[in-house]
Amino acid sequence: MEDISRNTSENIKENNDISGNNDNGKIARIKELVKQLNDAAKKYYMEDTEIMSNLEYDALYDELSALEKETGMVMSNSPTVKVGYEVVSELPKEAHEHPMLSLDKTKDVGALASWLGGQKGVISWKMDGLTVVLTYENGEMIKAVTRGNGEIGEVITNNAKVFANVPHHIPYKGKLTIRGEAVIKYSDFNAINEKITDAESKYKNPRNLCSGSVRQLDNKITKERNVHFFAFNLVDGEDVDFHNSFKYQLDWLEQQGFTVVEHYLTDSAALPDKVREFSEKITENDFPSDGLVLMLDDLAYGRSLGTTAKFPRNAMAFKWADEEAITHLRYVEWSPSRTGLINPVAVFDPVELEGTTVSRASIHNVSILKSLALGEGDEIAVYKANMIIPQIARNLTMSGNVVIPAACPACGGETEIVREEGGAVSGVETLYCTNQFCPAKKLKSFSHYVSRNALNIDGLSEATIEKFIDEKILEELPDLYKLAAHREHIVELEGFGEKSYNKLVAAVDASRQTNMWRLVNGLGIANVGEATAKLMAKHFANDMDAMKKADVSAYVEIDGIGQVIAEDIVRYFENEKNCAIIDRLMAELTFVDEVSDTEQDLAGKVFVITGSLTHFDNRNQLKELIESRGGQVTGSVSAKTSYLINNDVNSTSSKNKKAKSLDVPIISEEDFLELIGQ
Incomplete structure (x- = not known):
């Protein structure tokens, strides 16, 4: 990211006493108590272990409650806060009062120092997260909006309230607007991915996971992802003397209870050393960073410089050259x-x-x-x-x-x-292996079947699956539902026991009630992923027998399935062994229809998405929105395509050319959002 909404660090500067306010020590104590009490609760409720007595817990809880009342600062993860989870049908859009521009950038430390000249600057991390704007009134968070395209963002207030470290209440009672970065740490990202057995289903990077987590319609999922917020810019603060200093603003935000980007005041002479110090920390950081941001400390002077057509003149991004x-x-x-x-x-x-x-x-x-x-x-x-x-x-x-x-x-x-x-x-x-019974395929097949986009069986790692295959516990997919016959064998395996066995069987049993498209996806048919599986289940009304009997021409009739994929599907179902496995799986599963409260206003519409996106983090998010409203998304333009979504309407790409030749409307994201009334 290269916008004025600068990226952030978890390495917070300590002991920033900027106004003699004694609340600094009290706020630090609040954060310490929140951590102690949450750790104790986690050990007690999740690990059946007591690390403090009830008397000690109650005493610390009372101390925390008193400090929260005294300071007016309450953290989102405080045990005194009762989180209300809520599912919404959509994220409303809202224009930013102060649009966010991108930052100009350089890879040359000398050029960065030259840009700073004789001014003082504040240097900080540039992290790869999702920018969020928070607004507080009367000490309470009233609104949170994503950066979006810099002018219009999505309202995520409900989700921001469950970020791991955002204050619900702050001492300052005026209107306050701040910008910061929502991030998922590497440690949390790795922990989430470790629970996903299929390598192909793992999340690709923390930023994409964070973006999806922050923009959830169900904030319970946001809470589970452990999203952190790091403030990096104060946009509005009524009736506060910030001494014309950007650094003072950041330090003041720390006094309000916010976790603030690591920041240092510097001049052009000291700048190279500061850049070097930051670079030495990269390998130890628990967050993704792709550079630094240098902001002029003199607020009035920075404002007087104005902006170019693209960039503000009071800040510059620095990106390290790729080390080869x-x-x-x-x-x-x-x-x-x-x-x-x-x-x-x-x-x-x-x-x-x-x-x-x-x-x-x-x-x-x-x-x-x-x-x-x-x-x-x-x-x-x-x-x-x-x-x-x-x-x-x-x-x-x-x-x-x-x-x-x-x-x-x-x-x-x-x-x-x-x-x-x-x-x-x-x-x-x-390159492909043509042997249908390749043992590598068997391992990967099981891993795919239990993955989150298929049967979603938690706790079956690839290592465990490999061990079960070696021990002859698993030969074919239906064997997953016969683990009870191997209980004594499993509990004796290294790394297992009665508790692990029971947990695994419970996860397998939970998968017995599922959707037909999950089974179709889990079968591992060549070129059939989640999207195609949904098309098949919908077209054949969740009738597996109809799927098995259909010929190539029947599959080609489905928008989004071409000749090659149709042949792969039919070839799979023509194999008697595959059909026998499906029959055994069907005997173990109960299928439920997915119920959607979303208006199905796109039913019968077929969309193709191409090019880069602005309002959506990736094509998957746009595809999911279209499907949730009854539409279909395919990979290629045909006479059955209703709309081609491409922000570059005048592009000479092959998809645009084909759409024009077939009189298929080419619409931008804005056109699409207007189409669905957003």
């Missing part, structure tokens, strides 16, 4: 997946990048492998995309001697190169 390292490729490892796709991974001599040792990088597909002309022993340049994901930047020697395997590394079955046709990956070559 030269190394040598040892070999390419080929990793099979549940669908038979075999992914190439580069293994190279270990190098240090951004403070960590790196020796592997995904190559993604055969096309990229060929374009890089990779060969064993080649000299390659590697880097970390966004300082996180290892990638190959270029190949300096390009020997091209890597041999694409003719046999699957897991089963020895024959492989084939498939050239994808149609959609965003048209022309991309990928």
